[in-house]
Amino acid sequence: MNIGAKRIAILLTFVLLPGIAFTKESRSVPFEKEKQTAEASIEAHQTDLIQLSDEIWGYAETALREKKSSKALADYAEKQGFKVERGVAGMPTAFVATFGEGKPIIGILGEYDALPGISQTASAVKEPLVAGAPGHGCGHNLFGAASLGAAIGIKEMIQAGKLKGTIRFYGTPAEEAIGGKTYMAREGLFNDLDVCLAWHPATEISSDTDSSQAIVDLIVEFKGKAAHAAFDPWDGRSALDGLEIFTHALNMMREHVKPTVRMHYVIQKGGDVPNVVPEYARLWCWLRDSKRTGVDELLERVEKMAEGAGLAAGVEAKVTVQGGSYEMLVNFAGQRILYKNLQWLGPMKFTEEEQQFAKQIQKATNVSPKGLNTEIKPFNEHPGEPQGGSTDVGDVSWIVPTIHLSVTTAPADAPWHAWPVVACGGMSIGHKGLVYASKALVATMVDLYLDPENREKLRKEFEASANGTVYKGYIPDGPPPVPED
Numbered sequence: 001m002n003i004g005a006k007r008i009a010i011l012l013t014f015v016l017l018p019g020i021a022f023t024k025e026s027r028s029v030p031f032e033k034e035k036q037t038a039e040a041s042i043e044a045h046q047t048d049l050i051q052l053s054d055e056i057w058g059y060a061e062t063a064l065r066e067k068k069s070s071k072a073l074a075d076y077a078e079k080q081g082f083k084v085e086r087g088v089a090g091m092p093t094a095f096v097a098t099f100g101e102g103k104p105i106i107g108i109l110g111e112y113d114a115l116p117g118i119s120q121t122a123s124a125v126k127e128p129l130v131a132g133a134p135g136h137g138c139g140h141n142l143f144g145a146a147s148l149g150a151a152i153g154i155k156e157m158i159q160a161g162k163l164k165g166t167i168r169f170y171g172t173p174a175e176e177a178i179g180g181k182t183y184m185a186r187e188g189l190f191n192d193l194d195v196c197l198a199w200h201p202a203t204e205i206s207s208d209t210d211s212s213q214a215i216v217d218l219i220v221e222f223k224g225k226a227a228h229a230a231f232d233p234w235d236g237r238s239a240l241d242g243l244e245i246f247t248h249a250l251n252m253m254r255e256h257v258k259p260t261v262r263m264h265y266v267i268q269k270g271g272d273v274p275n276v277v278p279e280y281a282r283l284w285c286w287l288r289d290s291k292r293t294g295v296d297e298l299l300e301r302v303e304k305m306a307e308g309a310g311l312a313a314g315v316e317a318k319v320t321v322q323g324g325s326y327e328m329l330v331n332f333a334g335q336r337i338l339y340k341n342l343q344w345l346g347p348m349k350f351t352e353e354e355q356q357f358a359k360q361i362q363k364a365t366n367v368s369p370k371g372l373n374t375e376i377k378p379f380n381e382h383p384g385e386p387q388g389g390s391t392d393v394g395d396v397s398w399i400v401p402t403i404h405l406s407v408t409t410a411p412a413d414a415p416w417h418a419w420p421v422v423a424c425g426g427m428s429i430g431h432k433g434l435v436y437a438s439k440a441l442v443a444t445m446v447d448l449y450l451d452p453e454n455r456e457k458l459r460k461e462f463e464a465s466a467n468g469t470v471y472k473g474y475i476p477d478g479p480p481p482v483p484e485d
């Protein structure tokens with residue numbers, strides 16, 4: 001290149017750069033006009049959605065007790081013209097809200113249960129709103145309201161004749177306890193969906209290609225024979241001995257399982273007083289691995305272990321599976337569509353006050369005061385093993401192609417299931433996450449309604465990765481354990 005040409009090249013660069021910077025190309029997506037309409041609909045409802053979220057944040061009802069929370073969402077859906085079926089799958093706080101008719105049928109999941117004991121005001125210092133009361137430490141108040149918002153966005157487009165099909169919002173209770181979705185799955189409530197979407201409050205924005213862990217939840221009981229522990233202990237058989245042999249064996253097994261396995265338990269009953277040979281002992285245990293097949297293997301080993309422990313102690317052993325979940329079956333085709341829409345929406349915007357609020361929480365919880373993550377996490381084509389943690393969205397993902405989103409609603413690295421999440425979920429940081437999630441979900445649904453090829457891609461990948469697996473949840477026969485009060 002001679003000097004003359006170089007000069008021209010430099011000149012061109014200067015001329016072209018502002019042009020590139022101002023072009024809208026980087027934000028362009030398919031069906032942009034329709035997405036703008038959907039975005040405007042979220043904005044039109046955002047005051048109501050935030051109010052709904054704050055209301056549910058205030059109720060802070062725990063698993064299967066979410067009466068006021070589910071009513072607030074179901075009533076709003078009904079007011080918007082959805083047909084609402086309440087109390088589905090034997091759970092008074094589960095509901096399905098439907099609008100439109102015919103195919104495609106797209107579902108969107110909403111949760112609203114809180115966690116016990118972590119009540120907190122919407123402030124940057126640890127300060128319970130009601131000492132000892134529950135709080136929304138997983139941000140499910142935002143989860144339910146944002147998903148309903150996205151469903152309303154689609155409903156308005158169906159109503160206006162801009163797209164065809166059915167939108168269904170699933171009010172799914174008790175994610176934190178029994179996994180309400182597994183009971184809804186058992187009833188076949190997700191079977192006719194073409195695609196399902198879900199999101200979760202988080203400390204970052206991402207189109208999630210990470211899976212979650214599969215889990216089984218079980219109770220191990222031992223029944224022995226009581227006797228005076230000093231006068232005639234030879235007449236007794238200790239249920240606690242059985243339990244101790246069992247936990248010893250379980251803990252020895254840790255050396256002989258894959259590093260992806262997690263096993264944790266609590267002893268719920270181990271006898272009453274030292275001078276009575278314990279007649280009854282009970283342990284609650286969760287087994288997890290990256291895949292359901294791994295958990296099935298663990299369960300088989302643990303069942304034998306309980307039997308062996310019972311034999312050794314001369315007591316009866318019983319293992320009862322209470323529930324569990326599959327790992328997330330990630331659908332990359334769906335996640336790519338979502339990712340494009342995140343790029344179209346762009347990073348989140350927080351004010352200086354909001355960043356300061358986040359930093360104050362980070363200092364209080366001894367994590368680096370980096371503030372809030374506003375950027376979209378790069379798409380991860382090759383995720384490794386999932387981090388610890390499970391969700392009942394995993395079950396849905398084995399029935400229908402499922403897309404999963406995470407959105408910033410709390411400070412980076414802040415402890416989860418803890419007061420910082422409650423605090424941010426009740427103020428503008430969480431509210432912004434709610435609106436952002438709603439927009440990302442509605443834009444993604446526009447792609448799914450308007451382009452049948454997108455749905456086809458998701459379905460093909462789903463069939464290839466499920467590889468003929470027929471969904472069968474872990475929950476036992478019988479109704480869900482709904483509390484009486």
Ligand SMILES: [Zn+2]
Binds near residue numbers: 138139140175200
């Ligand atoms: Zn959660």
